Amino acid sequence: MFFTYLRRELRRRRKAALVVASGLALGIALVIVVNSVSAGMSQAQGKVLQSLYGLGTDMTVTKAQPPQGQGGDAGRPRFKFDARGEGDADADAQQSRDLVMPQGFQTLDSATVAKVAGQDGVARAVGGLSLQVMKVNGQFKRGEFRRGQGGGAAGGTAGKPGAGGGGNTVEGGGADFDVNSFSVYGTDVTQPELGPLTTSKITSGRGFAAGDKDAAVTVVDSAYAKKNNLAVGSELTVKNTPFKVLGIATADSGDATANLYVPxxxxQTLAETPDKITTVYVQAKDSQAIGSVKQAIQKNVPDTTVTTSADLADTVSGSLSTAASLASTVGSWLSYVVLAAAFLVAGLLTSSAVSRRVREFGTLKALGWKSRRVTLQVAGEALVNGLIGGVLGIGVGLGAAYAITAASPTLTARLAGAAGRAGMRAGGQGGFGGGMRAARQGAGKALDVALTAPVSLSVIGLAVALAVAGGLIAGGFGGWRASRLRPADALRRVE
Structure with missing residues (x-):
């Protein structure tokens, strides 16, 4: 009897059933899309943070530079060139100097690595040294002294050629120097699984091995290698030390941590800073305990800055951040409002249908149907409408999520600028791959990330639960209305 009435009502009230199912489908589809887009935002943000942080790195330990003006002239670049006299045959010869300086942070003692590694919850820790190399090449050219027509040997006051009208002049001369700057990163070759190179893949040649600890070898970023025509086996010189190129590394996304990687x-030898590092890369034993590990390091290793991927998450801005905000706030609230409206409309339509069927229900009660059976009949019909709406909603939601993934709209992500973010910038430089130079530039280097909308089984389960809930809510409205009907009153009413 239940299914007989069910089939009859669905056929007879096709339009009303379609309206109820469509309303629920719209709300459910919107919930699926919002949840899937939010999941895609999380994946995109994770991709950005991974490109900055590197595989296996949970946090970095650094020491920020002192405020400007407190270091005197000690931190300023200074070049010294040979002073060559007039009689020097090499006075016009080419001169070259390399200035190698730690960049981004104050240096830490290498013993800091062992101290950090000894903290509770730390699985591994390695040190790294971030350097900036300024290479100056050029030459000084002597000017030619020309004596004027009226000038004699004493054509003027000593030291002032031309004084007294002699017309003596110096022509030509000057200096012509080319300045080239690039970054070098010293990495612990005994633990290549942790450190700055984890944000890149070796695309040619090989990476470092434990035996390269004291060798003059380098791995070159692919962009820098292409710009300078470097290949595996090439040699380049830094501070009069020739380095052989072992491999070419390509950053997974964004910028590489450095142009050159060396043991x-x-x-330390190039920078003349023995037993010094700028960054400690840390891997936690348990990813869920990163917060407690950070607190332990901050407590036991004073005067350092500990930065985690969670700290960096809030610094990601651009269209990625805007879209994530829309998905998590506006989108969520919109889906809730639409879903609530769909539930309300379904309940009202079901209640209205019951009002038009009072004569039918009155007759059934007169024939012996109990109120409970009438209520179950109405609720069952509403539940089927809800399930139909759920199927439609899941279909529409999956289609929309697939369309978003297929279109892969590009979002822009960048780290926050220097203003007001000095502490975070210290954590982003050197330790987080592409964020290093972005932080130095203030506004940040933009990274393009493709948006996807993955749909998980939990989201499908949520959609089914919402469909059932919508049917039960609508059935509750109608069933409550039907249960209050009395046979005598219902039979006196005419549709």
Whole structure:
């Protein structure tokens, strides 16, 4: 009897059933799309943070530079060139100097790595040294002294050629120097699974091995190698030390951590900073305990800055941040409002249908149907309408999510600028791959990330639950109305 009435009502009230199902489908589809887009935002943000942080790195330990003006002239670049006299045959010869300086942070003692590694919850820790190399090449050219027509040997006051009208002049001369700047990163070659190179993949040649600890070898970023025509086996010179190119590394996304990677010992030698590092890369034993590990390091390793991927998440801005905000706030509230409206409309339409069927229900009660059976009949019909709406909503939601993934709209992400973010910038430089130079530039380097809308089984389960809930709510309205009907009153009413 239940299914007989069910089939009859669905056929007889096709339009009303379609309206109820469509309303629920719209709300359910919107919930699926919002949840899937939010999941895509999380994946996109995770991709950005991964490109900045590197695989395996949970946090970095650094020491920020002192405010400007407190370091005197000690931190300023200074070049010294040979002073050559007039009689020097090499006075016009080419001169070259390399200035190698730690960049981004104050240096830390290498012993800091062992101290950090000894903290509770730390699985591994390695050190790295971030350097900036300024290479100056050029030459000084002597000017030619020309004596005027009226000038004699004493054509003027000593030291002032031309005084007294002699017309003596110096022509030509000057200096012509080319300045080239690039970054070098000293990495612990004994633990390549942790450190700055984890944000890149070796696309040619090979990476470092434990035996390269003291070797003058380098891995070159692909963009820098292409710009300078470098290949595996090439040699380049830094501070009069020739380095052989072992491999070419390509950043997974965004900018690479450095132009050149060298063994840590070689970097310390170039910068004349033995047993010094700028960054400690830390891997936690448990990803859920990163917060407690950070607190332990901050407590036991004073005067350092500990930065985690969670700290960086709030600094990601651009269209990625805007879209994430829309998905998590506006989109969520919109889906809730539409869903609530769909539930309300379904309940009202079901209640209205019951009002038009009072004579039918009155007759059934007169024939012996109990109120409970009438209520179940109405609720069952509403539940079927809800399930139909759920199927439609899931279909529409999956289609919309697939369309978003297929279109892959590009979002822009960048780290926050320097203003007001000095502490976070210290954590972003050197330790987070593409964020290093972005933070130095203030506004940040933009990264393009393709948006996807993955749909998980939990979202499908949520959609089914909403469909059932919508049917039960609508059935509750109608069933309550039907249960209050009395046979005598219902039979006196005419449709």
């Amino acid at each position: 840590l010992h070689q970097a």
